[in-house]
Amino acid sequence: MINTASENISAKRTTKNLGATLGKLSLPLFILFMVAVTTAIEPKFISLNNLANLARQITPLLIVSAAQSIAVIGGGLDLSLAAVMSLAGVVGIKTMMAHGIVIGVLAMIASGALAGVANGLIIGYLNTAPFIVTLGMLSVAQAFALMLSGGVPLYSVPDKFVNAIGFANIAGIPVAIFIGGAVAAIGWFILKKSVLGRYIYAVGSNRNAANNSGLDVKKCVLIIYTLAGAAAGVCAIVMTSWTGAAQPIAAPELSLQSVAAVILGGVSLAGGSGSILQVIYGVVILGTLSNAMNMIGISAYFQTLAVGVVIIVAVILDRARRKQ
Amino acid sequence: MASLRQEAPILELKSTSKSFGPTVALDDVSISFTVGEIHCLLGENGAGKSTVGKLIAGLYQPDVGTISVAGQAMVFTHPLEALAEGIALVYQELSLFPDLTVFENVCIGLENGLFRRPKKQAELARCEPILTELGLRPDLHTKLKDLPAAKQQLVEVAKALAKHPRIVVMDEPTSMLGHPERKALFAAIERLKLQDVTFILITHHLDEVIEFGDKVTVMKNGRVLTSLTLTPEVTAEDIAALLGAHDHDSDDKKSYVRSTVEKIRIAGLLDADGREKTISIAKGEVVGFYGVVGCGRERIMGALSGSKKAPDLAITLGERVYAPSTPHQASDCGVAFLATGRSANAIFASRSIEQNLTITQLSTFEKFGVIDSLAEAHAANEQLHIMGTRYGKSSDAIGSLSGGNQQKVLLARTLAHGKEVIVLEDPSAGIDIAAKHDIHNVIRAKADAGLTVLMFSSDLPETITHCDTVYTVFNGRIVNRYNTPSMRDEARIIADVLGSAKKPEPSPGIESI
Numbered sequence: 001m002i003n004t005a006s007e008n009i010s011a012k013r014t015t016k017n018l019g020a021t022l023g024k025l026s027l028p029l030f031i032l033f034m035v036a037v038t039t040a041i042e043p044k045f046i047s048l049n050n051l052a053n054l055a056r057q058i059t060p061l062l063i064v065s066a067a068q069s070i071a072v073i074g075g076g077l078d079l080s081l082a083a084v085m086s087l088a089g090v091v092g093i094k095t096m097m098a099h100g101i102v103i104g105v106l107a108m109i110a111s112g113a114l115a116g117v118a119n120g121l122i123i124g125y126l127n128t129a130p131f132i133v134t135l136g137m138l139s140v141a142q143a144f145a146l147m148l149s150g151g152v153p154l155y156s157v158p159d160k161f162v163n164a165i166g167f168a169n170i171a172g173i174p175v176a177i178f179i180g181g182a183v184a185a186i187g188w189f190i191l192k193k194s195v196l197g198r199y200i201y202a203v204g205s206n207r208n209a210a211n212n213s214g215l216d217v218k219k220c221v222l223i224i225y226t227l228a229g230a231a232a233g234v235c236a237i238v239m240t241s242w243t244g245a246a247q248p249i250a251a252p253e254l255s256l257q258s259v260a261a262v263i264l265g266g267v268s269l270a271g272g273s274g275s276i277l278q279v280i281y282g283v284v285i286l287g288t289l290s291n292a293m294n295m296i297g298i299s300a301y302f303q304t305l306a307v308g309v310v311i312i313v314a315v316i317l318d319r320a321r322r323k324q
Numbered sequence: 325m326a327s328l329r330q331e332a333p334i335l336e337l338k339s340t341s342k343s344f345g346p347t348v349a350l351d352d353v354s355i356s357f358t359v360g361e362i363h364c365l366l367g368e369n370g371a372g373k374s375t376v377g378k379l380i381a382g383l384y385q386p387d388v389g390t391i392s393v394a395g396q397a398m399v400f401t402h403p404l405e406a407l408a409e410g411i412a413l414v415y416q417e418l419s420l421f422p423d424l425t426v427f428e429n430v431c432i433g434l435e436n437g438l439f440r441r442p443k444k445q446a447e448l449a450r451c452e453p454i455l456t457e458l459g460l461r462p463d464l465h466t467k468l469k470d471l472p473a474a475k476q477q478l479v480e481v482a483k484a485l486a487k488h489p490r491i492v493v494m495d496e497p498t499s500m501l502g503h504p505e506r507k508a509l510f511a512a513i514e515r516l517k518l519q520d521v522t523f524i525l526i527t528h529h530l531d532e533v534i535e536f537g538d539k540v541t542v543m544k545n546g547r548v549l550t551s552l553t554l555t556p557e558v559t560a561e562d563i564a565a566l567l568g569a570h571d572h573d574s575d576d577k578k579s580y581v582r583s584t585v586e587k588i589r590i591a592g593l594l595d596a597d598g599r600e601k602t603i604s605i606a607k608g609e610v611v612g613f614y615g616v617v618g619c620g621r622e623r624i625m626g627a628l629s630g631s632k633k634a635p636d637l638a639i640t641l642g643e644r645v646y647a648p649s650t651p652h653q654a655s656d657c658g659v660a661f662l663a664t665g666r667s668a669n670a671i672f673a674s675r676s677i678e679q680n681l682t683i684t685q686l687s688t689f690e691k692f693g694v695i696d697s698l699a700e701a702h703a704a705n706e707q708l709h710i711m712g713t714r715y716g717k718s719s720d721a722i723g724s725l726s727g728g729n730q731q732k733v734l735l736a737r738t739l740a741h742g743k744e745v746i747v748l749e750d751p752s753a754g755i756d757i758a759a760k761h762d763i764h765n766v767i768r769a770k771a772d773a774g775l776t777v778l779m780f781s782s783d784l785p786e787t788i789t790h791c792d793t794v795y796t797v798f799n800g801r802i803v804n805r806y807n808t809p810s811m812r813d814e815a816r817i818i819a820d821v822l823g824s825a826k827k828p829e830p831s832p833g834i835e836s837i
Binding site: 195200205208 | 452629631650651655660661671674679683690693694697737739741837
């Protein structure tokens with residue numbers, strides 16, 4: 001069984017290499033295709049103004065997807081990210097009102113990380129299913145956000161905060177994009193270059209094997225969800241500074257969209273493989289798709305349909321590519 | 325009549341070839357199988373044995389050549405078509421459902437129609453004899469995942485045999501079996517053979533070939549070297565010579581000088597008479613614990629490896645109390661564990677050879693948590709070389725290696741963090757003779773350099789030949805201790821672990837406890 005499998009693999013290595021290269025390029029090519037088609041229909045799409053706008057639009061999804069990538073590669077899933085982000089926003093803005101901007105920003109990251117610690121402890125140390133635990137955390141975080149805010153958006157966001165992050169540019173590029181880029185870069189670095197990243201891949205690839213080889217699997221899971229929660233906190237900074245409000249239910253679609261971006265980026269839901277770079281392409285595709293359809297003037301109903309179809313087709317193509 | 329039957333093969337491969345891309349798996353292979361024979365296929369990993377099995381069972385189709393059943397040329401495009409001709413395959417890697425019961429697992433594929441209610445009684449009647457014969461009757465309604473590995477493998481066999489095939493291909497059916505399970509399996513095979521069932525047995529075990537085989541076909545590099553009828557005159561040495569392997573399992577073990585430095589002390593065990601018993605293991609000693617499935621040696625292994633706590637055992641490692649609750653804690657004490665069941669318990673299938681190897685030694689190549697990938701690749705290649713691993717690039721997928729080479733990678737991983745002690749469970753299950761030899765050599769060399777090795781193998785010859793000391797375990801108790809055991813102790817060891825131990829006569833090798 002094993003030896004024939006290996007014969008199989010080595011035999012297909014040449015074709016596979018070609019296939020892998022094509023596979024890696026398929027997402028960027030698709031992005032170029034979308035850009036070309038949209039520009040042909042609506043030239044304003046390619047304007048700097050719109051591209052900056054587009055980049056800003058996809059930043060929250062980029063941050064949450066980076067977090068989701070780590071969770072999925074580590075063999076799990078985090079459905080609570082959007083709710084944790086809302087909670088972090090509410091906590092942070094309330095803190096900001098009392099203690100100033102810096103402490104408020106730190107409070108956002110800390111409260112996000114804290115929710116992640118809760119997820120990680122329950123999933124890692126009590127050995128429970130990430131799907132269920134983070135689904136529960138979704139409700140818990142949401143409830144806390146509603147209770148703390150009294151169910152209404154908090155608009156008392158300091159102008160300085162909004163101006164410094166939400167609407168500031170560096171070299172003509174919105175600060176939010178730098179934050180999103182930094183989160184993605186940190187995620188990439190952790191996964192590709194660090195010991196921790198190697199452990200995350202190992203735990204996601206085969207938890208039993210990781211445990212048997214003496215890795216501290218529980219601690220690793222704890223760190224995975226803590227990082228994801230902290231990233232949700234960072235996303236809250238971007239969201240609150242841009243919208244000028246802390247919404248108790250900020251962008252609930254982000255959690256599932258991030259799962260979609262991760263799948264679109266070719267990360268296996270089984271864990272243990274995939275890369276953030278590909279996920280970024282997935283994020284760009286989803287973002288560009290909705291931006292482009294807005295520009296062209298396609299109805300919102302049809303947009304939802306199109307996003308769904310793209311995700312399903314992407315998974316089918318990915319499956320076919322892997323089988324090759 | 326008998327001679328006529330000899331001449332009409334039930335199954336024949338005529339000049340079959342099979343390639344996967346540029347790799348030639350089978351090259352002009354012709355083999356014929358006679359009704360009611362046990363036909364063994366021998367050869368190293370990668371020799372093409374499993375490919376032959378899969379051609380016969382319809383998983384693969386030959387590129388060239390024909391397969392004929394009872395004289396009729398057949399083209400199977402799917403295993404179900406082969407099954408319809410009465411050909412069943414017992415997979416090497418289990419193809420079972422962990423959450424279904426033994427009964428449900430065995431009956432899968434016997435249902436007629438998706439929406440018909442399964443006829444429990446009829447199914448039971450069909451499966452029961454074979455389950456009883458293989459000793460699985462008491463576990464009928466146990467979930468598969470709750471059974472030990474050996475019994476799971478028997479379920480895999482039962483699943484195939486319950487379909488009442490006339491030709492059975494078995495790929496390494498005994499790799500995880502202990503002595504009693506193996507005995508039950510071959511009893512069933514011998515009985516079915518009398519009912520004209522033909523068995524094609526893919527194996528690495530020469531002793532099985534000699535004891536049960538009627539014919540043997542030796543393969544190498546995708547070709548048939550020779551097929552010969554196993555008359556009583558043919559010995560294991562003859563076949564080993566054909567394989568080009570030396571008889572590694574010879575009895576001339578170098579006399580072992582036990583170190584006076586104690587490495588491990590296990591207190592809280594019981595001896596055969598139920599008295600408290602303490603075991604002392606020396607630095608550099610290779611110790612085997614041998615017993616049948618469920619004998620209680622798993623408890624000792626769990627406690628030593630940290631994979632399962634055993635509160636009633638008091639273990640001392642060096643000078644210190646040793647009670648790890650996870651393999652991670654064990655690892656911190658310099659104890660590493662290599663579990664059986666490569667794909668389920670040891671391999672990171674989605675990662676490269678290098679990453680599979682270095683996962684336990686990343687602290688050697690890191691600075692502030694960042695991996696120095698050059699140093700890592702260097703160390704990986706060096707270690708792969710020491711193990712004699714055959715591989716392309718260390719960045720290739722681990723799945724590109726044969727089973728034996730995968731096992732070498734895993735052993736290297738284990739050695740990397742097992743500075744004091746390594747705990748090995750079935751270290752050479754299902755791998756070819758040459759790889760086995762390499763692995764045993766490395767283990768011996770490490771032991772000579774002071775590493776303590778604890779071997780929990782279900783392979784008795786391996787245990788006897790490669791351990792300095794063997795403890796036999798039965799019913800949770802340590803029955804006997806064999807110092808520098810030899811194959812002459814085999815019968816006595818088997819008697820020990822089956823619970824029919826006699827008080828051994830005083831002999832220098834055995835220490836009654």
